[in-house]
Amino acid sequence: MQTATETNIRSKSMSSAQPDNPDHAAALLSLVANEQSRRAFSELFAYFAPRLKAYATRQFGNEQTAMDLVQETMTNVWKKAHLFKPDRGSASTWIFTIARNIRFDILRKNKHRQYDLSADELWPVLAEQNESFNDDYGLDDELLMQQLANYCEELPKAQRTVIEMIYVVGKSQQEVADALGIPLGTVKSRTRLALQKLKELVQRND
Amino acid sequence: MIKFHPSEEYLFNYVTGELSPAMLMMVGTHVDMCPQCANTAQEMETALANKLFGQAQLPEEFEAGNEGFDGAAMLAEIMAQTPQQHDDKVVKLSNELILEGKRFELPATLARNHHRIGQWQKLIGKMWRAPVQVGGQDVLTMIYMAENTRVAEHTHKGNEATLVVNGVFNDETSEYRDGDIMFLDGKVKHTPETRQEDCLTLAALDAPMHFTSGVSRLLNPFSSLFFK
Numbered sequence: 001m002q003t004a005t006e007t008n009i010r011s012k013s014m015s016s017a018q019p020d021n022p023d024h025a026a027a028l029l030s031l032v033a034n035e036q037s038r039r040a041f042s043e044l045f046a047y048f049a050p051r052l053k054a055y056a057t058r059q060f061g062n063e064q065t066a067m068d069l070v071q072e073t074m075t076n077v078w079k080k081a082h083l084f085k086p087d088r089g090s091a092s093t094w095i096f097t098i099a100r101n102i103r104f105d106i107l108r109k110n111k112h113r114q115y116d117l118s119a120d121e122l123w124p125v126l127a128e129q130n131e132s133f134n135d136d137y138g139l140d141d142e143l144l145m146q147q148l149a150n151y152c153e154e155l156p157k158a159q160r161t162v163i164e165m166i167y168v169v170g171k172s173q174q175e176v177a178d179a180l181g182i183p184l185g186t187v188k189s190r191t192r193l194a195l196q197k198l199k200e201l202v203q204r205n206d
Numbered sequence: 207m208i209k210f211h212p213s214e215e216y217l218f219n220y221v222t223g224e225l226s227p228a229m230l231m232m233v234g235t236h237v238d239m240c241p242q243c244a245n246t247a248q249e250m251e252t253a254l255a256n257k258l259f260g261q262a263q264l265p266e267e268f269e270a271g272n273e274g275f276d277g278a279a280m281l282a283e284i285m286a287q288t289p290q291q292h293d294d295k296v297v298k299l300s301n302e303l304i305l306e307g308k309r310f311e312l313p314a315t316l317a318r319n320h321h322r323i324g325q326w327q328k329l330i331g332k333m334w335r336a337p338v339q340v341g342g343q344d345v346l347t348m349i350y351m352a353e354n355t356r357v358a359e360h361t362h363k364g365n366e367a368t369l370v371v372n373g374v375f376n377d378e379t380s381e382y383r384d385g386d387i388m389f390l391d392g393k394v395k396h397t398p399e400t401r402q403e404d405c406l407t408l409a410a411l412d413a414p415m416h417f418t419s420g421v422s423r424l425l426n427p428f429s430s431l432f433f434k
């Protein structure tokens with residue numbers, strides 16, 4: 001009875017759009033993220049929670065563990081909706097990856113392997129911070145750059161070309177590989193050899 | 207261009223988390239380096255999500271199993287919590303590995319697990335190894351081979367997977383470069399070597415390695431030390 005009434009209310013207030021419509025689900029997530037909209041979250045919950053429950057019951061064969069997975073997944077959706085990036089995939093894919101990670105960690109902890117590789121370390125679905133790596137080789141010291149420019153003359157031509165394209169022109173290693181028509185690995189090893197050589201030159205002349 | 211990719215089965219099991227921790231690291235690192243496999247993995251995630259969440263109507267057997275499901279109580283409990291706000295802080299992770307005075311850029315999966323990379327040990331010749339402690343039965347190791355280094359011919363009791371993180375190595379059949387992943391079973395003998403370039407690899411092994419040729423047999427006692 002209650003289900004029928006709920007469906008009735010929902011279909012009246014939400015027109016025909018359902019959370020299985022990707023744009024609608026994404027819009028609901030953004031309402032949760034920006035306005036902590038309870039109505040939007042309730043709609044997402046009504047759609048995703050029973051489906052997650054069905055998935056988790058099949059996975060674990062255990063009612064309580066299945067409920068834990070549903071609760072933990074939907075709690076993340078409520079608390080971390082701001083981490084959903086529509087340009088990277090659909091809302092349902094995002095929710096699936098959250099559930100996948102939680103399942104992975106539940107299985108790991110059930111096996112008492114809490115120090116093993118964790119889901120976050122493998123798939124950073126809910127990484128709060130933007131991942132940013134130091135991939136610039138840290139050569140931003142101006143004096144050092146000038147000094148290095150002189151030493152570059154002493155590098156073999158192939159290495160000098162790569163170094164100039166990366167540090168003077170500012171291309172990425174992949175762009176250099178494409179521009180020169182050589183494998184990325186070759187660009188990387190040339191960069192490495194050149195920086196090694198430059199380091200030796202700097203040390204020798206210090 | 208990456209020539210050697212993991213099979214679709216490996217990719218699928220990576221997406222669902224159904225591999226050993228060591229193999230998840232191997233495939234994850236390849237996916238970091240390979241736009242093609244990253245794309246396939248993403249398509250698999252989407253397909254799985256569609257399968258789980260796609261049905262407009264829940265099949266009856268699920269509805270039946272959901273009778274004890276008190277959605278309203280759970281919903282109320284969740285919404286009683288305060289949502290988190292956006293955090294613009296950018297944390298720089300260290301993806302730099304310095305070895306023998308050389309700097310390597312680690313792919314994201316390895317960089318996130320930098321803390322799991324153990325002490326580097328010098329082996330025979332110009333080879334170094336470090337354990338990567340991820341748990342599970344398989345052994346995960348980073349191996350660095352300087353230029354012009356050869357590993358004694360050996361076979362494996364089990365399966366070996368090797369991924370090139372940076373550099374080049376060759377064996378009897380091919381040349382392997384950044385991102386290439388190769389799988390060997392216990393029957394294959396092979397002799398990996400580097401030539402003009404050095405090579406940093408990630409290797410997963412599910413049994414200790416056996417050296418087969420002449421003098422190399424003397425190295426057998428080291429094999430446990432090698433891939434432990």
Ligand SMILES: [Zn+2]
Nearest residue numbers: 211240242243
């Ligand atoms: Zn690939």
